[in-house]
């Protein structure tokens with residue numbers, strides 16, 4: 001057993017110097033191939049960890065690819081193709097039909113072709129059945145001169161987020177019976193949890209405007225924290241400015257903060273940009289995907305959070321970490 005968190009484990013065991021343009025520690029690796037730069041990313045989804053066993057297979061097919069395309073969006077890459085690794089307890093054709101329909105519906109929208117993969121039965125020795133495991137590797141391309149990662153934030157940059165945060169986690173908590181909302185709002189939270197929309201168009205429009213970007217898969221604090229760490233800057237965040245749905249706004253303030261600051265599975269983009277690009281970035285906002293300034297980067301490292309009254313708040317809130325010691 002180890003007391004190290006997910007990112008400390010990666011840093012200790014799987015981070016080596018590389019000659020590639022960008023390697024471990026970012027949303028995508030960036031690999032120069034002749035005049036092209038390819039963006040590569042891989043994400044795993046495990047039954048019982050990332051999805052509930054009774055999830056609709058169509059939604060699961062969509063989400064498995066969406067979480068990977070979301071990393072391409074963070075890098076500003078255009079999706080090209082993907083590989084699919086699948087471990088299944090049994091070949092359930094009805095399940096596979098639904099899964100493939102959801103997967104290809106999203107793939108076709110981005111003209112991202114499935115070009116290979118691997119399949120295996122997931123049986124543990126001496127056990128009747130294993131769970132479903134999905135591993136997708138997605139490949140995109142990005143203009144070399146506009147490549148961006150998590151490390152380019154400068155002191156005094158604005159910090160922005162796309163969309164509204166918190167509803168995916170709200171969906172999970174409703175499913176767990178921990179919270180409840182009226183039917184229409186519940187359905188919207190489930191949609192956010194089951195059918196995240198990778199912000200590919202926005203990611204590409206931000207090329208040349210954003211200095212650094214990440215997608216929010218583990219929670220705003222954690223994913224923004226990666227940008228700050230890798231850029232060697234700190235930040236001040238106005239927590240009241242973090243965008244959220246009207247129904248989230250109706251919840252008590254502690255719950256709101258927990259949802260919008262630590263809720264994972266959002267697949268919105270958090271990014272930094274010089275203040276001179278404010279107008280150009282604001283012009284990219286749409287009713288479906290608003291863009292909101294939530295703070296500024298600063299020289300002093302670490303993150304300072306201001307509450308509704310403008311005062312600094314102390315918090316023990318943390319983003320999701322697969323290996324964080326359970327308290």
Ligand code: ADP
Pocket residue numbers: 010014015023024025026027028042043071217218
């Ligand atoms: P994301 O959520 O954007 O997919 P993570 O935050 O999960 O990325 O991972 C952080 C970084 O560590 C990424 O650059 C990822 O590629 C890398 N990484 C994660 N696990 C491993 C591993 N086992 N070996 C090498 N790199 C890894």
Ligand code: MG
Pocket residue numbers: 027070071074214215216217
């Ligand atoms: Mg990511």
